[in-house]
Amino acid sequence: MYTADTAAHHDHAHGAPRGIMRWLTSTNHKDIGTLYLWFSLFMFFFAGALAMLIRAELFQPGLQLFQPAVFNQLTTMHGLIMIFGAIMPSLVGFANWQVPLMIGASDMAFPRLNNWSFWLLPAAGLLLIATFFVPGGAIAGGWTMYPPLYIQGGVAYDMSILAIHILGISSIMGAINIIVTILNLRAPGMTLMKMPLFVWTWLITAFLLVAVMPVLACAITMLLTDRHFGTHFFDAAGGGDAVMFQHLFWFFGHPEVYIMILPAFGIVSTIIPTFARKPLFGYVSMVYAVASIAFLSFIVWAHHMFTTGMPVGGQLFFMYTTMLIAIPTGVKVFNWVATLWRGSITFETPMLFALAFVFLFTIGGFSGLVLSLVPVDIQLQDTYYVVAHFHYVLFSGSAMAIMGGIYYWLPKWTGHMYDETLGKIHFWLTAIAFNITFFPMHFLGLAGMPRRIPDYALQFADFNMISSLGGFLLGASQLLFLYTVIKCVRGGAPAGNKPWDGADTLEWTQTSPPPYHSFVTPPQIKLVRGRSHANAR
Amino acid sequence: MQTHAEHDVYYVPPPSIWPLVGSVALLVLASGFVMLLHKIAAGPYVMALGIGILLVMLFGWFSTVIRESLAGKYSDQVDTSFRWGMVWFIFSEVLFFAGFFGALFYARILAVPWLADAQMLWPGFTAAWPTAGPGVKTVLTPVDAWGLPALNTLILLSSGATVTWAHWGLQKGRQFQLKLGLALTIILGALFISLQIHEYGEAAFTIRDGIYGATFYMLTGFHGFHVMLGAAMLTVIFLRALAGHFTPGRHFAFEAVAWYWHFVDVIWLMLFVFVYWL
Numbered sequence: 001m002y003t004a005d006t007a008a009h010h011d012h013a014h015g016a017p018r019g020i021m022r023w024l025t026s027t028n029h030k031d032i033g034t035l036y037l038w039f040s041l042f043m044f045f046f047a048g049a050l051a052m053l054i055r056a057e058l059f060q061p062g063l064q065l066f067q068p069a070v071f072n073q074l075t076t077m078h079g080l081i082m083i084f085g086a087i088m089p090s091l092v093g094f095a096n097w098q099v100p101l102m103i104g105a106s107d108m109a110f111p112r113l114n115n116w117s118f119w120l121l122p123a124a125g126l127l128l129i130a131t132f133f134v135p136g137g138a139i140a141g142g143w144t145m146y147p148p149l150y151i152q153g154g155v156a157y158d159m160s161i162l163a164i165h166i167l168g169i170s171s172i173m174g175a176i177n178i179i180v181t182i183l184n185l186r187a188p189g190m191t192l193m194k195m196p197l198f199v200w201t202w203l204i205t206a207f208l209l210v211a212v213m214p215v216l217a218c219a220i221t222m223l224l225t226d227r228h229f230g231t232h233f234f235d236a237a238g239g240g241d242a243v244m245f246q247h248l249f250w251f252f253g254h255p256e257v258y259i260m261i262l263p264a265f266g267i268v269s270t271i272i273p274t275f276a277r278k279p280l281f282g283y284v285s286m287v288y289a290v291a292s293i294a295f296l297s298f299i300v301w302a303h304h305m306f307t308t309g310m311p312v313g314g315q316l317f318f319m320y321t322t323m324l325i326a327i328p329t330g331v332k333v334f335n336w337v338a339t340l341w342r343g344s345i346t347f348e349t350p351m352l353f354a355l356a357f358v359f360l361f362t363i364g365g366f367s368g369l370v371l372s373l374v375p376v377d378i379q380l381q382d383t384y385y386v387v388a389h390f391h392y393v394l395f396s397g398s399a400m401a402i403m404g405g406i407y408y409w410l411p412k413w414t415g416h417m418y419d420e421t422l423g424k425i426h427f428w429l430t431a432i433a434f435n436i437t438f439f440p441m442h443f444l445g446l447a448g449m450p451r452r453i454p455d456y457a458l459q460f461a462d463f464n465m466i467s468s469l470g471g472f473l474l475g476a477s478q479l480l481f482l483y484t485v486i487k488c489v490r491g492g493a494p495a496g497n498k499p500w501d502g503a504d505t506l507e508w509t510q511t512s513p514p515p516y517h518s519f520v521t522p523p524q525i526k527l528v529r530g531r532s533h534a535n536a537r
Numbered sequence: 538m539q540t541h542a543e544h545d546v547y548y549v550p551p552p553s554i555w556p557l558v559g560s561v562a563l564l565v566l567a568s569g570f571v572m573l574l575h576k577i578a579a580g581p582y583v584m585a586l587g588i589g590i591l592l593v594m595l596f597g598w599f600s601t602v603i604r605e606s607l608a609g610k611y612s613d614q615v616d617t618s619f620r621w622g623m624v625w626f627i628f629s630e631v632l633f634f635a636g637f638f639g640a641l642f643y644a645r646i647l648a649v650p651w652l653a654d655a656q657m658l659w660p661g662f663t664a665a666w667p668t669a670g671p672g673v674k675t676v677l678t679p680v681d682a683w684g685l686p687a688l689n690t691l692i693l694l695s696s697g698a699t700v701t702w703a704h705w706g707l708q709k710g711r712q713f714q715l716k717l718g719l720a721l722t723i724i725l726g727a728l729f730i731s732l733q734i735h736e737y738g739e740a741a742f743t744i745r746d747g748i749y750g751a752t753f754y755m756l757t758g759f760h761g762f763h764v765m766l767g768a769a770m771l772t773v774i775f776l777r778a779l780a781g782h783f784t785p786g787r788h789f790a791f792e793a794v795a796w797y798w799h800f801v802d803v804i805w806l807m808l809f810v811f812v813y814w815l
Contacts, residue, residue, distance in 0.1 A: 237672025
């Protein structure tokens with residue numbers, strides 16, 4: 001257990017400013033974390049609404065509601081906004097709230113830069129959403145932005161390139177802030193190998209962000225110059241190669257996948273020990289597993305491109321490296337299970353989400369392993385099997401870990417307990433509706449249904465209807481999530497400093513909600529019953 | 538183990554308007570750029586407005602930081618944060634250039650030879666570097682590495698030496714050496730940029746001339762832009778040196794800009810070898 005020997009709390013010269021300026025000009029990691037979380041929730045519902053439209057179109061074969069061009073806009077924007085608007089910002093929101101609290105820091109290392117990282121998001125979001133209203137409509141070439149399609153589009157394509165540039169600036173600055181905070185602002189006594197695992201996952205994630213966002217920036221800059229300034233980077237007539245874009249994009253894109261899952265691992269690794277009332281099993285191996293996954297993420301990118309064409313040696317290399325990822329990921333899954341072993345487990349809402357994560361993410365991981373096999377991938381490329389796979393890792397992986405994390409820390413953030421009954425209903429609805437929506441997609445993909453089409457052959461009709469019904473239920477269930485969160489923010493049973501008796505990280509030594517400025521003087525960290533290897537005898 | 542008394546309170550700045558101003562600036566700038574690309578008359582003006590707001594933001598934000606620094610609000614721990622921050626920023630810049638170098642190597646080593654192999658598609662095209670590609674009918678005459686580029690290498694390397702000499706002066710409390718070294722560095726930087734512009738004017742090919750033109754101008758252009766940025770930063774540091782802001786013990790702003798300048802220097806060496814010479 002972490003115990004904080006806190007000195008008497010004294011206020012900074014500035015408390016919480018009143019009114020709208022508190023949010024616009026904030027330099028407080030908690031306020032900025034809250035902004036990130038609300039922004040991502042809004043974007044989650046926006047992109048979720050697009051998903052509802054997609055499922056409505058696919059409810060039956062034949063063109064129902066949208067022309068193919070509009071349908072392509074829906075899938076593209078759903079993907080882009082969920083990734084850059086919902087999942088990533090919400091994880092940064094967690095980092096903002098939790099990293100300083102968990103390492104005993106007074107705030108982030110660069111509080112003003114932190115605020116800029118946030119306020120760039122609405123600017124980029126505005127540019128991105130505005131593309132629906134320009135001539136030609138929103139971008140429709142898929143979130144991966146492949147040329148030559150992406151080079152041929154209209155105004156929306158330029159707007160999205162610049163929006164992604166702004167998002168990139170935000171991500172890089174945010175990541176630098178997180179790295180520096182973790183490296184430089186840990187309380188005395190909190191050595192690297194005593195940090196909570198959530199902090200470790202974010203340190204490594206932030207490193208990935210700083211390393212790959214610039215490569216994305218460079219790739220989309222080349223798209224922009226190919227579009228307007230006559231370059232031939234992706235045009236064979238000028239000696240360029242459209243495949244080069246795919247290499248650059250996936251050099252970013254694959255680490256990006258881990259950017260979205262590693263902090264989720266961190267959240268789950270925090271929740272499971274709490275409700276199993278046991279220290280995390282194999283802390284050190286967890287740290288090394290996360291680092292190995294991050295390293296491997298740089299050398300697997302072309303497994304997204306097996307059908308694009310590459311030498312057999314390249315296919316083999318990327319197949320084997322991809323399979324290697326299963327090893328550190330397996331270490332993590334086994335450690336979570338071993339943490340549960342002989343624990344005094346209770347099943348509060350966060351724990352339900354965490355357990356569902358372990359189960360469902362593993363399914364997504366296995367379908368990923370299936371896709372890593374070159375011959376199988378050539379069969380399954382661009383089918384619904386792939387859609388099923390990445391929703392198992394992104395929704396039942398990242399998004400459900402995020403929801404679990406929200407329920408876990410809401411009492412700390414708001415000072416109120418959430419409604420446990422509503423939380424559990426939300427969990428079961430989500431978990432069941434998710435599987436109804438996405439499990440049939442495996443069958444659709446194996447049977448050959450291509451993705452990104454508004455119409456399909458008749459033999460796919462039944463599974464699509466089941467999937468759409470599940471999708472509508474999944475969407476509706478999230479309204480219950482919104483209601484439960486708002487209800488908790490507005491009031492509820494007092495949470496007390498530490499509502500979870502098994503929790504042992506530093507934030508629980510603070511009041512709920514924590515003071516506006518916590519740990520103004522760094523606490524002394526004493527590890528009584530630790531998660532660190534030194535104490536785990 | 539340290540006790541509380543040994544720890545300064547980490548400085549958390551009060552609320553600030555500048556981040557929001559910066560976001561508005563980038564939104565206006567991006568919107569103006571989109572308008573410009575699509576030939577909407579207001580485009581350049583909107584862009585200019587965005588750049589104006591951005592400059593106001595940079596001035597306001599850095600003024601605040603400088604004031605706080607002079608007021609002694611930054612403990613050693615804050616100083617360490619700045620150092621780490623700059624290191625990771627330069628790391629991200631390295632990756633940015635790595636992407637463009639990756640494009641160069643990919644095109645030269647893989648894409649162009651593959652195109653030459655596809656005789657059915659491009660009869661008569663042979664893989665040679667530099668090339669404008671099979672579909673662009675220009676004969677490429679590359680810039681001779683041992684002309685202006687070699688001179689520019691000498692200039693930029695010398696500027697790296699002068700900025701280090703200025704740093705030695707600063708560390709030993711010789712303010713004149715600091716100011717002279719900085720002035721020389723800025724002059725050499727300006728000379729480099731002028732020669733680059735001259736080289737662009739003389740070059741027998743444009744950015745539209747196939748993959749060679751594209752990679753050449755993209756790499757040298759982004760590098761030149763970074764040199765300009767570095768020179769602007771050096772100018773601010775020079776003005777601050779004139780105002781006597783730096784002491785031998787405390788001058789991270791100087792060091793950050795010097796690191797950045799050396800980074801730009803190293804990128805140039807890569808450019809010289811892989812873009813101009815080999």
